[in-house]
Amino acid sequence: MKxxxxxxxxxxxxxxxxxxxxxxxxxxxKSPEISLALEPAQYAFVNGDASQFRAHHWMATGASGGVxxxxxxxxxxxxxxxxxxxxxxxxxGDYGAEIxxxxxxxxxxxxxxxxxxxxxxxxxxLYNAFTTLKSSDTDRDLTLNIxxxxxxxxxxxxxLPEITLDYTHEFKYGTKSRLTWTGVTEGPTVSGxxxxxxxxxxxxxxxxxxxxxxxxxxxxDELYGFHWHSExxxxxxxxxxxxxxxxxxxxxxxxxxxxxxxxxxxxxxxxRSDLFTTILGLNKWFTKDKVYASSDYxxxxxxxxxxxxxxxxxxxxxxxxxxxPETILDAHSDNLYTSNTWVGSVSSFLWNPLTVNTRLKAExxxxxxxxxxxHDNSPANNNGASKPNGAVDQIDVSENQSKVSNFGEGLSFxxxxxxxxxxxxxxxxxxxxxxxxxxxxxxxxxxxxxRQSISHMYRGSGVLGASxxxxxxxxxxxxxRHREDAIHYNNVRYTDNSAxxxxxxxxxxxxxETNEWSSKIxxxxxxxxxxxxxxxxxxxxxxxxxxxxxxxxxEAGMESQIYxxxxxxxxxxxxxxxxSLSVQKAKMFxxxxxxxxxxxxxxYNADVLSALFSAEYSVNPDxxxxxxxxxxxxxxxxxxxxxxxxxxxxxxLDVSVxxxxxxxxxxxxxxxxxxxxxxxxxxxxxxxxxxxxxxLDVSFKWG
Amino acid sequence: MKIGKIKRLFGxxxxxxxxxxxxxxxARSADKNDPDVPLEQYLKMKGAKxxxxxxxxxxxxxxxxxxxxSTHSRISIPGAEAQACEMCHGPASLHVxxxxxxxxxLNPKKDPSACFTCHTDKKLEFRLPYHHPVLEGKxxxxxxxxAHGEEVRPWxxxxxxxxxxxxxxxxxxxxxxxxWEHEVVREGCTTCHKVHGSIHEKxxxxxxxxxxxxxxxQVNFPTIGKSSHAGxxxxxxxxxAGCHTAVHGSNFDDHLRY
Numbered sequence: 028m029k030x031x032x033x034x035x036x037x038x039x040x041x042x043x044x045x046x047x048x049x050x051x052x053x054x055x056x057k058s059p060e061i062s063l064a065l066e067p068a069q070y071a072f073v074n075g076d077a078s079q080f081r082a083h084h085w086m087a088t089g090a091s092g093g094v095x096x097x098x099x100x101x102x103x104x105x106x107x108x109x110x111x112x113x114x115x116x117x118x119x120g121d122y123g124a125e126i127x128x129x130x131x132x133x134x135x136x137x138x139x140x141x142x143x144x145x146x147x148x149x150x151x152x153l154y155n156a157f158t159t160l161k162s163s164d165t166d167r168d169l170t171l172n173i174x175x176x177x178x179x180x181x182x183x184x185x186x187l188p189e190i191t192l193d194y195t196h197e198f199k200y201g202t203k204s205r206l207t208w209t210g211v212t213e214g215p216t217v218s219g220x221x222x223x224x225x226x227x228x229x230x231x232x233x234x235x236x237x238x239x240x241x242x243x244x245x246x247x248d249e250l251y252g253f254h255w256h257s258e259x260x261x262x263x264x265x266x267x268x269x270x271x272x273x274x275x276x277x278x279x280x281x282x283x284x285x286x287x288x289x290x291x292x293x294x295x296x297x298x299r300s301d302l303f304t305t306i307l308g309l310n311k312w313f314t315k316d317k318v319y320a321s322s323d324y325x326x327x328x329x330x331x332x333x334x335x336x337x338x339x340x341x342x343x344x345x346x347x348x349x350x351x352p353e354t355i356l357d358a359h360s361d362n363l364y365t366s367n368t369w370v371g372s373v374s375s376f377l378w379n380p381l382t383v384n385t386r387l388k389a390e391x392x393x394x395x396x397x398x399x400x401x402h403d404n405s406p407a408n409n410n411g412a413s414k415p416n417g418a419v420d421q422i423d424v425s426e427n428q429s430k431v432s433n434f435g436e437g438l439s440f441x442x443x444x445x446x447x448x449x450x451x452x453x454x455x456x457x458x459x460x461x462x463x464x465x466x467x468x469x470x471x472x473x474x475x476x477x478r479q480s481i482s483h484m485y486r487g488s489g490v491l492g493a494s495x496x497x498x499x500x501x502x503x504x505x506x507x508r509h510r511e512d513a514i515h516y517n518n519v520r521y522t523d524n525s526a527x528x529x530x531x532x533x534x535x536x537x538x539x540e541t542n543e544w545s546s547k548i549x550x551x552x553x554x555x556x557x558x559x560x561x562x563x564x565x566x567x568x569x570x571x572x573x574x575x576x577x578x579x580x581x582e583a584g585m586e587s588q589i590y591x592x593x594x595x596x597x598x599x600x601x602x603x604x605x606x607s608l609s610v611q612k613a614k615m616f617x618x619x620x621x622x623x624x625x626x627x628x629x630x631y632n633a634d635v636l637s638a639l640f641s642a643e644y645s646v647n648p649d650x651x652x653x654x655x656x657x658x659x660x661x662x663x664x665x666x667x668x669x670x671x672x673x674x675x676x677x678x679x680l681d682v683s684v685x686x687x688x689x690x691x692x693x694x695x696x697x698x699x700x701x702x703x704x705x706x707x708x709x710x711x712x713x714x715x716x717x718x719x720x721x722x723l724d725v726s727f728k729w730g
Numbered sequence: 731m732k733i734g735k736i737k738r739l740f741g742x743x744x745x746x747x748x749x750x751x752x753x754x755x756x757a758r759s760a761d762k763n764d765p766d767v768p769l770e771q772y773l774k775m776k777g778a779k780x781x782x783x784x785x786x787x788x789x790x791x792x793x794x795x796x797x798x799x800s801t802h803s804r805i806s807i808p809g810a811e812a813q814a815c816e817m818c819h820g821p822a823s824l825h826v827x828x829x830x831x832x833x834x835x836l837n838p839k840k841d842p843s844a845c846f847t848c849h850t851d852k853k854l855e856f857r858l859p860y861h862h863p864v865l866e867g868k869x870x871x872x873x874x875x876x877a878h879g880e881e882v883r884p885w886x887x888x889x890x891x892x893x894x895x896x897x898x899x900x901x902x903x904x905x906x907x908x909x910w911e912h913e914v915v916r917e918g919c920t921t922c923h924k925v926h927g928s929i930h931e932k933x934x935x936x937x938x939x940x941x942x943x944x945x946x947x948q949v950n951f952p953t954i955g956k957s958s959h960a961g962x963x964x965x966x967x968x969x970x971a972g973c974h975t976a977v978h979g980s981n982f983d984d985h986l987r988y
Contacts, residue, residue: 204931225965237902237903358981360982362906423982446809449807451805581947583947607850617947622951626962628963631940631941661929
């Protein structure tokens with residue numbers, strides 16, 4: 028990482044030095060423009076769950092500061108320009124630099140570096156009936172640094188093809204949270220002296236160290252009136268990950284041996300992939316730019332491999348085989364994925380006011396996959412000190428492949444023959460055939476699985492929409508969409524039911540139908556008052572046909588309604604306010620809502636109400652006051668008693684006020700104070716926070 | 731008490747009357763061509779007029795031609811005040827008069843506010859607790875959407891790239907291919923994730939088992955496949971530890987356990 032930053036800074040220094048040198052040799056066209064915005068001080072005081080605050084606001088807690096924005100622009104003789112911009116807030120892991128050196132009629136050199144940090148909440152779930160382990164926190168700092176460094180060189184000379192070479196290094200390192208929450212067991216402390224109760228609410232995390240190197244070359248030019256373009260890209264991904272799941276329990280440690288309800292599972296993976304992509308394309312505008320036709324071909328080959336080792340440890344970190352052991356030694360997988368894709372399009376503007384677009388797609392995909400999964404099962408002993416002996420006792424071998432052919436057709440019309448109206452109508456169809464072979468062999472009968480399934484997927488969608496402005500102050504856009512997906516599985520070969528295992532295929536067909544309506548009206552009677560209203564309704568119905576009763580279609584669905592009001596008010600030039608209100612109502616329901624056992628799941632609601640008010644007021648040309656208030660509220664908790672409950676139930680409030688003061692033409696000072704509050708229901712989360720953030724930005728401009 | 735009520739009503743009537751009187755006069759005096767943008771940008775672009783995309787084409791020919799083929803072009807209304815390029819980039823007269831330059835035209839690539847002018851719902855979705863960091867300036871709308879391109883939504887049945895390729899640019903660990911695929915991933919990440927912002931961690935559209943049970947449902951629930959899940963479902967979600975944790979696909983397990 029440090030090498031990358033040093034490398035970037037070195038290149039920046041060389042470029043600025045070279046540019047400066049050139050300017051000294053011959054007079055500059057004009058003096059350079061330099062701007063610098065510093066954030067010399069920011070402090071975030073958090074009372075409550077600081078990790079959750081960081082995750083919600085992508086912001087470090089405590090003190091931070093640095094360069095918020097740097098800009099440099101200069102022009103040199105012979106059409107040479109140098110532009111640079113960047114920022115660096117080290118405490119927040121936030122860096123960026125973009126340097127571009129360009130010579131008109133020759134080409135450019137571009138260096139781009141970005142890095143930012145993603146934060147995660149460190150707690151797992153919550154189960155209210157527990158008294159001791161109601162909610163747990165991992166002791167790790169869950170942050171992931173994400174970034175890339177790219178170098179691009181482009182040749183832009185007359186009478187030569189445009190050629191671009193680029194190299195990109197992407198990286199991710201750190202630890203992220205996972206929702207694969209671990210088992211937490213509480214003993215007879217649960218009311219009524221019931222036996223141990225297990226709920227999966229323990230936090231889980233994954234350490235990631237991923238590097239990607241990409242090389243690309245692109246070329247494009249005109250030839251006999253045709254525009255051709257070609258791209259070639261090579262991408263190499265290498266990663267090393269560790270995923271840990273640590274079970275928690277109130278059960279006292281056994282005098283000898285280990286408790287499986289306190290086991291730790293560490294999964295070490297080393298995924299890698301090599302991707303090779305070629306794109307060739309040709310397009311042309313015909314008949315005085317009234318007809319456009321294009322043809323593009325893409326070949327892509329992705330070779331992915333993975334090495335995996337899994338260790339199970341007792342609460343003291345000693346490798347242990349529990350019952351149903353999962354100690355895995357050097358598991359390997361190999362996937363080869365090849366696709367050939369062609370897309371052609373024709374667009375016609377010949378019959379004004381009617382525009383017609385057609386698109387066709389044909390694709391063939393082949394995937395060949397294999398893996399071996401060696402288990403070290405012995406000695407196995409439930410809740411005993413059973414250290415794996417290092418010998419492979421069982422190997423599961425998977426050999427799968429699929430051959431996919433995919434066709435797509437698109438047809439769209441746009442008609443503007445009605446004054447101040449644009450009407451559009453779009454259709455899209457897709458047909459996919461997937462011949463899938465899956466075979467898993469194992470000495471353990473329960474692990475054996477095989478099937479050959481030929482699936483056909485037919486998809487069709489249609490959109491009818493219009494954009495309409497009867498007079499300048501009013502704009503109305505509206506569209507209705509309908510989409511249908513029908514998937515049918517022809518299960519040619521499959522593993523039969525056994526006493527312990529299921530039939531390997533149990534879905535025979537599925538139909539998914541979606542209807543959507545979206546409309547927005549915007550009213551601008553004058554500049555200072557501009558309200559708008561948007562409505563989006565969506566309804567999706569799932570019908571699934573499968574085992575054990577193939578004649579019985581099961582129905583599930585999703586519905587959502589989003590209403591958004593937005594009004595911009597600017598009574599005078601100096602005051603601009605925006606008010607937004609959004610009501611989002613969503614629900615998901617499945618046959619599980621009719622079940623009468625503890626496995627029942629009622630309809631899941633995901634409603635949220637949000638409001639936003641922002642204002643900017645220019646007291647005089649040198650002083651601007653800014654303010655923002657945002658509030659959102661969700662109350663979607665389903666209390667299921669003994670079963671674990673989920674939902675979102677919180678109130679969130681953000682308020683910030685600031686002043687942008689320009690004491691001199693080349694200087695701006697901006698102090699800001701912000702307050703953030705997140706107040707979740709104690710039935711769902713123990714987190715929540717109150718935070719105050721104070722910051723001071725100072726910016727300078729030269730040239 | 732009664733007098734107070736009358737005074738309040740009188741006050742409201744006076745305010746409403748003043749509003750009615752002032753409103754049309756303001757409407758007449760206001761310049762409708764002034765752009766609808768943040769104050770700082772507004773003050774910079776004050777007085778800019780709409781000029782039409784023909785002027786844009788003289789310098790940005792490639793972008794204008796590309797735009798004419800794009801999904802966005804379909805909502806441009808002939809005869810309306812702002813058309814084509816200026817629907818998103820704002821009135822361009824100052825930019826044209828200055829023969830280009832920055833600050834005198836909107837650049838949605840750097841500032842999402844231009845996109846939020848129409849996509850008002852997204853502005854609030856990006857403020858929900860779990861969201862992609864667009865408002866924080868770490869990403870921009872154009873990282874996922876090609877506003878000029880033929881495919882603003884690059885996941886249609888006729889697009890050159892795979893359904894999820896936009897997501898896999900950053901989330902390579904979910905790309906696979908896997909020996910044991912989860913077929914729904916081919917349908918698109920948005921089947922389970924609300925990608926602009928969500929009230930749920932990992933931007934899920936629903937946080938509980940219903941997310942999976944939409945498809946994995948059968949008449950003898952809580953049996954799934956041939957295995958009864960009656961005891962397991964009350965313990966935690968389908969993707970909780972020890973169960974189907976490899977929801978995006980697995981290289982080793984047909985039940986997507988590892």
